[in-house]
Amino acid sequence: MSRPLDAGIADNLSHVRRRLEAAAHRAHRSPSDISLVAVSKTFGVDAIRSAFTAGHRVFGENKVQEALGKIAALSDLDLEWHLIGHLQTNKSKKAAESFRWIESVDSVELVQKLDAAASQSDRRPAVLIQVDLAGERTKHGVPTNSLKEVVGAAHDAHALDLRGLMLVPPSPRLPEDSRPWFRSLRSIRDTLVDDGVPGECLRDLSMGMSHDFEI
Numbered sequence: 001m002s003r004p005l006d007a008g009i010a011d012n013l014s015h016v017r018r019r020l021e022a023a024a025h026r027a028h029r030s031p032s033d034i035s036l037v038a039v040s041k042t043f044g045v046d047a048i049r050s051a052f053t054a055g056h057r058v059f060g061e062n063k064v065q066e067a068l069g070k071i072a073a074l075s076d077l078d079l080e081w082h083l084i085g086h087l088q089t090n091k092s093k094k095a096a097e098s099f100r101w102i103e104s105v106d107s108v109e110l111v112q113k114l115d116a117a118a119s120q121s122d123r124r125p126a127v128l129i130q131v132d133l134a135g136e137r138t139k140h141g142v143p144t145n146s147l148k149e150v151v152g153a154a155h156d157a158h159a160l161d162l163r164g165l166m167l168v169p170p171s172p173r174l175p176e177d178s179r180p181w182f183r184s185l186r187s188i189r190d191t192l193v194d195d196g197v198p199g200e201c202l203r204d205l206s207m208g209m210s211h212d213f214e215i
């Protein structure tokens, strides 16, 4: 049955996809290299079902507890869940069992807890290391001077699939304000690869929020 919610979400999704494709072409990239994560935090399962009906599969949640209820309620759908919010070490087990991607890994201790939890439950979640480029104490993320250590630990972890870096830059006034931070993260990634981290482990950069996705 088609509901008004379905139509609204399908329209929004195709609008965002068109903007994403246009931005990819401007940057001489293939849109198929870009993964759109629909942030479903604060949205109910109905909205997620509507997005699924419109063809979307990848969803981001920022709180483990809130996500677990939705993941259980939607277990009949083949969805790819990403954790994008801060993860406390005491929730590592639940996170490793429930999320296909954990984008907010930000300490060696968390790497070790997740690795242990994932191997116990026979999972191998993809992980991104969240970086705190601006030295914002209010935000989570690894300071750049400890990044090599955390990336190294994640690369060595047998039950984690290291895929790249994540960044939430300082709140921009304009979308363009995010560009220097995005450039900087990309150059940090390139340096890590030059220093010996295999490129395929750092291929993905998850950066910014809704307002600056085209940048």
Ligand SMILES: *Cc1c(COP(=O)(O)O)cnc(C)c1O
Pocket: 039, 041, 062, 084, 085, 168, 208, 209, 210, 211
């Ligand atoms: C909430 C959130 C987003 C999306 O938020 P918007 O308000 O839609 O910009 C993106 N990334 C992270 C890490 C978030 O927590």
